[in-house]
Amino acid sequence: MKKFDTPAYQAEKDFKDQPDLKIQIENAWSDYVKYCTINSQMGNPWSSSYDHPRSWYYNPLVTPVTPIKNNTVPIQWGAFPNRINHYFTDLFTQKFGKADATDKLHELADIGPDAFSKKYDITLTVTKNPCDPNNTATKPFGPSGPRGWQDEYCEWAVTRDTNGDIIAVDFTHENPEYWFHMWKVSPDMVVSLYQEILNNSNVKKEDLYLLDEQNNPVIVRETGLPAYNPINKWNNGSSATTAGGGAVHLTSPPNSLGAEIYLGAAATILRAVNGKVITDANALICAAQYGQIYRNSDPRIGQNVNSLVYHNKVKISLTNPIALYGQLPDFTQFTMPASAEGYKIEDCYKIIRGRDINPGTAFYPNNMVLHSRFEVPAGANFKLSEILVQNQPLKWGSQIADVFKVQLAGTGIPGGGEKPQEYPPVGDPDVTLPSVQYLLDNSLLQASLYNKLNTFSNLTSCITQIEAGTTTMGIAVLASDANKETEFDFGAGINASVTDFQDLGNDNQLFIIDITAQSDAVLGEKPLALYNSASDPKYTISGVLEVVAAGSLPKLNMMPNHTLLSDQQIQQVQKILK
Template sequence: MKTAKTSQWTTFQTPACQADFTDSALQGRMNQLWNTNLSGFTRQGITGNPWTATNSSDQTWYFDPTTTNISEGVYARITWSPVPGRIKYYFPNTSNANMWSLADTGYDTNGATFGQIPADPCDPSDTTKTPYGPYGPRGWQDEYCEWSITRNAQGQIVRIDFTCENPEYWNTLWMVSPQRVVELYRSTLDKPQIALEDLYLRDAAGNPVIDASTGRPAYNPLNKWNSGTASTSSAGGAMHLTSTPNTLQTEIGLGSTATTPRTSGNANPNTLICCAQYGQIGRNSDPHIGQSVNLVVTPPNPAISPAKATLANPPGLYIQTPSFNRITAPRGIDPSTFWTIKRGQNTLTDGSGNSMPGNFILHAVFEVPAALGFTISDLQVDGVPVQWAAQIAQTFNMQIAAMALPQSPGPVAQACAGSPAVAQAQALQLFNTPVFDAMIATPITNPVGQAMNLASNSTMIAPHIEPGAVRRPLTLVLTGLLDPPQLPTVSFGPGVSVVAGAMQPVRYAIPGNTYPSDSWALSLLVNVDASAAPGLRDALVNNPGQTATIPTPALLNIVDPVTKDMA
């Protein structure tokens, strides 16, 4: 750990302090939207789940680094392997070759996909099985790092793109400038053939879906250039994360939940993760991150002070520099020359110019120059010839930079999370209706053949609505309804009126979740007074006969109209 002794940034910085606009007005707009989104995610994490779970709310030992005095803060690195740990966890007899093949493609060397796994790994008495997930074109790459592989006509690997960029950033960037997004796709993936129209979300008839938040076509996060693990000149690439748990909002939620001390203790990461109900057993990331955070809050050594914790600003997930000494190239050529940082940076300083721990790489390319006359497939990792990109992934770690803020006395341990006797209605997510309709109707293929749709790749970014808006169609996704379900009441606070319409059952993975779940989609028509105060609005939902007192934070954003030709 390293004492920060820093003056804080008063806003959330973009990941790795990435600046993607040379135009100061556009970058300023991006910074403003990003800070708004991260402030909302942080409030959601601290609030937790007081509606449909017990001992899972008011997680105040997680803190907002932009509103808390962090002059005595201490940095800490939390690192893990990007190779999907759950493959070996559930299939321990899998050979290394099959594990690498599964990590790269979703299929082993014989063309077989993942077997079934326990439906509830926290309950050994439950013998129910379920298909291995997360589902999706590269859903199994669930360690906050995903990659795509380019092979030549002979099947040799010529390029690997590694990314850990969160989807929320790219959705925010799209809201500012779709044109800048397509330019970054082209330059990062080195594919000038990518067209703006390739990135559009489309309805069943193939027409672009207009996002009322911007008045422009909506973004498809699983467009053909950011889908799957095979990259060619006509499709494929890894621009940002797509596995449903791989979101920044989820990482904030995991970190905040992990700050709650548990009566189970924190000596065993799997015991802790089952008690607190965050993440998945068997990952290299979730159990280790959660235990690391919990040990900061409740250290086993009484000589160490307990501390509040947070993701250090700028919050993000970062690729670390590979251990190049594990890689051998022909003619003794230095393999570090094959590594190019496309986005992010090797080092980062905080608001006071102090060095932050680790590397802050967002997108890296591993590629042997064609002039050398050999390919990645001619390399060795740990003395084993390279056939799979996962072998290169084994040579580096992922990282979050955390911050601890010593406190005294420490928090009181809570019992394990559970189900309440009576659940309250919970607002989960809000969409502009045309965007939701298109996403829920778009099927997504995956190796295990499970039903999946594009709504699982949505984000928790609040839809924008302007003062004076009339009868804006929005869709609110809910859980915790009565059985049988009855129409709940919905409020977004002063100056916003709501008319609730039809309600239908839906199934998708709420952003950040590994598996799809059943919930309800409620159609709304929303009016906003011309004098309504701008900013994020919470959603308070009540079942008939129930009175909830805690709203879901940051689901709607009232903003001044954005000039449509700004970008």
């Protein structure tokens, strides 16, 4: 395999009339997935024991294998947020009665914990550390964000008429990282796709800009154009109107492609206690410290991957094209009204992005749906609200999420007689090493935190670029377990000097650095290692910096940003890095 393909080969469709841009985004996307793969294979040697290396997760760019039916396994889970069911079924049964509890669970999945708590004067808390049954501390139900609670790699927005009846529901499974790469290649294409997906010509390019605290667009140094805000007014929240709201791509902090790949790699390590290998889905998460227990997705992905390694003795990689794919709903769970007059429920379902079957030449199991919509066909004389879902009138978009699944796939190769890695549960190492969390221009970091973009995939997934023979100032590095004297190593020809330092608490730090690339520096990606002493092992993180040829980037009259973080921004960092 020469490259990773875009989700559902979507770039071929998005840029079918712009071949140069198609090649550009396909190459950038493949590089991004490659770096995610390399970092996921690395695991966490900085602050965890028994989580490095993950040698049973292979890189298909290095170890070529052709996915076929006999070596590729679909991994599926329910699209409805299972943590809502786990934590609140009993509470809602007590408060609202058994007859209404399910309806209230669906309502919570649609409107979110803040609106639900306010409407019903109820406090929604969950166990702070569900892996520790002796810890009785609680925290507000999350994750945070405008659709944070929709955390099964499926998010949706509901459109209602003036009577409050549902007239459309949009479901998205698209990762935010692909949209960042599209924006870097062509903001105009992103705007056009927003208008097409939402069927709304009111979407303007400036609506998608990331704004700073003074309400000015933040300019991306590498393009000279405004940065992208992934939780802009048209991709924000779980309701949609002609004036705002909608679901274009995923926004919840756990719903990122990087998290999916990292989880898949982490699950290839077998975990054993007292000589017995752990096989329970939630116990595996607690032992390996990947994902969140009681979700549908994380436990199912981890358990399935782990089982393939344990029982089949195969090394695993997520199947190309790596993405989260919605599956066709179970249409038998719907009952059409008499007024439908010959229309079938399938007539109300439309795939907006992706495909119901694999459009590529390589094998990929089942459906590859990235975005779908439920709405009544034009000219029909019935409403969605007249349809029954599992014998109940359609009141909430989450009722539809209850009857379809989300999927990824894994492709295995023989272990070659090797014994799978078998480690104890993840623990604390004897020596904690400094590690890189994020590297990006400080102006982007400042605005991202001001806008409460609360996860890496919602900051930016595009690699930071600098020109050979230049010094680039005002680069922010969020780190953990570092100190003022921590050294930076980008490899030969690249020098970093610290100009500002801020201790953020909770073992997190902010460095503002200048990076100088010598004129003869080798072009390409530069992994970064941090170290506190010369004797520290230099474990690198990939995909944070790229040296490009002199003259490749626009010449801008931009002052470097050396502003340190405010108290509010520090609190936001703590949410991200907790």
